[in-house]
Amino acid sequence: MTVVQERPARTVRRPPGPSRAETLSILRRMVRNRLEVMQDVATRYGDVTRLPLGPKTMYFFNHPESAKHILADNPANFHKGIGLVHARRALGDGLLTSEGDLWKKQRKTIQPVFQAKRINRQLGAVAEEADKLAARLREHAGGGVVDVRKTMTELTLGVLGRTLLDADLSAFKTIGEDFEAVQDQAMFEMMSLNSVPGWVPLPQQRRFRRAQANLDRIVDQLAADRIARPSIDGDDVVSQLIESTSKESDPAAARIRMRDELVTLLLAGHETTASTLSWAFLLVDQHPEVRRRLHEEAVEVLGTGQPLTLADMHRLTYTTQVLEEVMRLYPPVWLLPRLAVEDDEIAGYHVPAGADVLICPYTLHRHPDFWEDPERFDPERFAPGRSDRRSRYAYIPFGAGPRFCVGNSLGMMEATIVLATVMRDLRLTLVPGFPTVPEPQLTLRIREGLPMAVHSIA
């Protein structure tokens, strides 16, 4: 509900929260451990907290009904907020960060690429990439160590290239590093609230500019290749973008739009799925019973040696439950920041226009009123029928409302096939003593990487 007129005193209640003096220490802790701070705040103040942080006042809502209001019931009043707007200099105006008519136009252009029929047709390509990954990992069997986080990042970028762009991205040698640089810059801009001009010669800003130039060249090359060699169905992202941007009157603007959209899609699509898979391999290693069940299901469904079908994929029910539980504990998009356009009332509290509003899937997914023993990893929570009793908005790894993740089916399909294929053949074990600290960047990553030893299952 959007309220523009002066409201009765009842609704002008201010949410509880720390005083301005206390927030200094919160800010200091935020630099070190943002997740812990968010969890502490939710535990201490409840479902709504007012956080005066530096020049900003944030409203942190940690309840499914508030998430529903902000994301699904009144989304027009909540634009993308702190962090994402600041990441715009790095990501440009792609689908993730744009608003209003531009967003509508972009979503309309991109949506057909993600239609179920088209995504289902990519099943074979994803299964092939998963098999190639298992074969590469098998080369290390016998205890050889691989960085699973890095491997997953390369894999998911390759899969996106094939499934969305109909292109082999491995030909572009710098692309992995370029995306790292874009991600670092986006994070830097979020943390510094865009206060450092782009020309300041900090090493990572220089690295970002080099990456941007490389990505410009890559995008130009992808477009030139597609014009020279049109795809059979013409329904890949590059073809759709060539078609859509050809209507722009200014060629420079068309080129920037193409770059922004492709960079956004590739970044949004590969880091999230790679993060899910990395956490999955770690959690599965820590829970041998889960590993055993995953292996049995994978052998039963994928062990026939026949090409994978859609029906097979739907039989990977336990694998899906495991991934859902992984994304509950470690949602790749751990924070959904929004900016209130007009005054509003949420959960009985007044939220003024211009306020920064936060929803944190990481804390929402651990809310004790909706999750029993929330810290425990238990894929049974997602067993058939078990989710029916839960509020739909208590679990939002893909967001909700009109900005719901456009790539959710592709991400889930990829993660399911990759996890099952690896679990069928191999066991991955964490190098003993290696610290696996969650690092909330653009996505929720594992700070130092994930070195795991590879063993084959006889």
Ligand code: HEM
């Ligand atoms: C496990 C994998 C994934 C997770 C957990 C995930 C999560 C999310 C979330 C939470 C949002 C909403 C952000 C917000 O409301 O501020 C989102 C949006 C988006 N995602 Fe995903 N995502 C995943 C995979 C993908 C894939 C494979 C793609 C494909 C390229 C993709 C592309 C996007 C795009 C373009 C948006 C912006 C949509 C819009 O605003 O209209 N994501 N994703």
